[in-house]
Amino acid sequence: MPRKLSNVLTPLTVKNAKPGRHADGGGLHLLVKETGARSWVYRFMLQGKSRDIGLGAAGPGGISLADARAARDALRLKVKAGTDPLEERQREASKAVTAAQAAAIAGITFRAVAEAYIGANEASWRNDKHRQQWRNTLASYVYPVMGELPVADIATAHVLTILEPIWKDKPETASRVRGRIETVLDAAKARGYREGENPARWRGHIAQILPPRTRLKRGHHKAMPYAVIPAFMVNLRTREAMAALALEFVILTAARTNEVLGATWAEIDLDKAIWTVPASRMKAAREHRIPLSPRAVEILLTVRPLGTANLFATDKGGKLSAMAMAMLLRRMKLDCTVHGFRSGFRDWAAECTGYAHEVCEMALAHVVGNKAEAAYRRGDLFDKRRRLMADWATYCASDGAAGATVTPIRGVVA
Known part of the structure; x- marks a missing residue:
């Protein structure tokens, strides 16, 4: 038998x-690389298989020969007891990684995840008000x-602490x-920051604790009858406030409030009298070209x-608030909304003109027809809409005594 090294x-x-590789005996080996780097390795047999486990660097600044032998002897005892020291080390390393990850996750707050979610997604939110509401x-x-x-x-207890005081009121x-x-909690789970069910989920969870919320009864926006709009416009033009000009522009273009207040000069072609609102x-979510009447x-x-970025701005150059127009109507003691003028325009177009339904709907930037019809209609009926908006501007500038300056073709046909 070969002599055992010791x-x-x-x-x-x-x-x-x-x-x-240089053997010291008892499974301890010194490994020396071509670069001169030295390290200790313990080789052991377990269940008929030979395995190596590193003990650390050797030489100056590393583990001494005596310490390497002591480490080998400790591992030999484990092997004799049936323990695989390599698997044991791997388990300990895995536990250390898990503990480090848990410690890192424990430092991630709800606020941090929420702010990261908003930052990553707010660019896709078209409405500035929606962005602000999230934060507020x-x-x-x-x-x-x-x-x-x-x-x-x-x-769940945290979620209920927030919801219960405001759920009814x-x-x-x-x-x-x-x-x-x-x-936010779904985003946190997707990033691996939490596990389990979402405690803010409604179906099958919060719905079993809180009653269904009382839904708001939403009615139509209060609209000014189109027959009195010309007289209103006369009054409106006597006011010098920026809100008055913005409101008149809203009425003449039949546009939505946020579309007008968010409009910039880059969207305007004065030479062609066209305002192009981007899809965003x-x-x-589709680009909309609006023909501008001479008055617009x-x-x-x-x-x-004034040189401001937006068409309509405050005295300090900031974007005009939607409340500015609403408060103007309130000061004029009128029981109607800014949005309601779109209804007035639509009623006028239906009752006092002969323009086709789709022309009037496109003027309001409504989606016309079903998917099949939309697939075949590539144009935006712009020339017809230009004539419609010119007629609307003419009507708004009339004395309104006759109710319209455009012949009610539908009545003639009838």
């Missing part, structure tokens, strides 16, 4: 050993309760807050010297 190496041979509702209702809590620890707000919490600012162009020429 304590073959010395500190001097460890220092001077050439590249290769979280800051007002959510962050005071669980903004600084680890997102992994958010539970502010049902619309409460519902939106719940939905936003649910979205349209409710239907005149309004733009009036505000252009």
